[in-house]
Amino acid sequence: MNVAIAGLGLIGGSFLEASKRAGHTATGFHHDDEADFSSADIIIVAMPPLAIEPWIRAHSRTFKDGAAVVDVCGVKRPLFEAFRNDYATRKWHFVGGHPMAGKEVGGFANATPDLFDGASMILTPHPFTGRAPLDTLEEYFRSVGFAKIVITSPEHHDEMIAFTSQLCHAISSAYIREPLAAEHDGYSAGSFRDMARVGAPDPDVWTELFMLNRDNLAAVLVRYIERLENLREALSAGDAKRIHATLEEGVASKARLRRRAEAAAGAEG
């Protein structure tokens, strides 16, 4: 396939390298390049959330008929709304996308062809998109390493991602801002490393992501704080039984996740 990648940070750069590894004709463009996209079957727009719509509007007259234009940012409702109404008047398809892969360091220098190997790719297509472009996209994303393609609504994506990704970054950022962190050396191991890993995501990009999904992130944060506050109260009261009950709930919850994962693996295999 002929693939154009616009925006060459960690994700765009990795799509470029993974596409080449898969044998596609792939070309990368910086976000401010003047370029002709008329030979591209797939155009991946790998830019910060608020830069995507203007870029697509500015370059769309060169898109070929039937091309699939996929953004890969972490919130899916705003662009879905932006491209919803003029869907029928266009000859190219806009499909929201979110690769479930990343690193705690960004930029083209950290891009690798194997970044997506084994990961899940989420697509939030307009209902009018139809089978053909989605089949092409599924084939492409599997070819660059994704093990799973999830097709869902932008609403469900944004609710899930508030928990599976954004809350993790919020938690990690709040964790490493603890004053005692400065003295951790010699007093820490794996759980500290895991907790600190994604604590410093790019503030510009992640402020946009948090703002565009603030309803979902605030909701999941309220429930999360409630569970921590419950533990804090139990600690202050010296209530061992209540502490035990919260830990038991964690064990039960993790056991449920494990059973579901095993059932899913069984169903696939």
Added chain:
Amino acid sequence: MNVAIAGLGLIGGSFLEASKRAGHTATGFHHDDEADFSSADIIIVAMPPLAIEPWIRAHSRTFKDGAAVVDVCGVKRPLFEAFRNDYATRKWHFVGGHPMAGKEVGGFANATPDLFDGASMILTPHPFTGRAPLDTLEEYFRSVGFAKIVITSPEHHDEMIAFTSQLCHAISSAYIREPLAAEHDGYSAGSFRDMARVGAPDPDVWTELFMLNRDNLAAVLVRYIERLENLREALSAGDAKRIHATLEEGVASKARLRRRAEAAAGAEG
């Protein structure tokens, strides 16, 4: 050296295997074994916090003069207090210890000889202990894989560990108890995996650990909840500037950690 290990879960079992790997004469004992410890230079008591003092009192008449008895549980003030006053009347040494190593799965079946490789071993000796037993312990702990020996007060240990270990377990437990966790498959990647990893520690052992350090854990939890609440307020108010500021603080904090780590590596190398 002749090493006895009492208590054969993940940590005790790993000390047993690592001691054998290092060429020591090592023997493991279940916590309820009747045994004679008179040939042991080092006795490692790898049991849940509240079981340690009774075990030591019950077996101490067989300890040889000069033996170093080390517990390896995650809170250090209570046993320090318990063995503080009769220090001068004993011929063996009690030294609090805490290996900065573990796994999200416990038990002897998961024990490995390399569990401590590269990790830090914290010791909280009584001030009367003196140089000789601590030199022996340092030599032993380095021989089983530890890269660093930290000697500190039980108070400083407990304050630090509330943040570097206990808070991580509390955070992870609260994270996986979110109802949306059941649907994470296809919507998650590394940050979810990291966040969920230590969410289900043994409720009996960790209730003891949390209770014995509840002042420190509650204090660090209050500050942590405050930072999360600050983000939640900014989200609810749609205050992008304030969200950006919290993320910037995370970046600055992580950069400080990196600089300190590099400086420490430079000083050692």
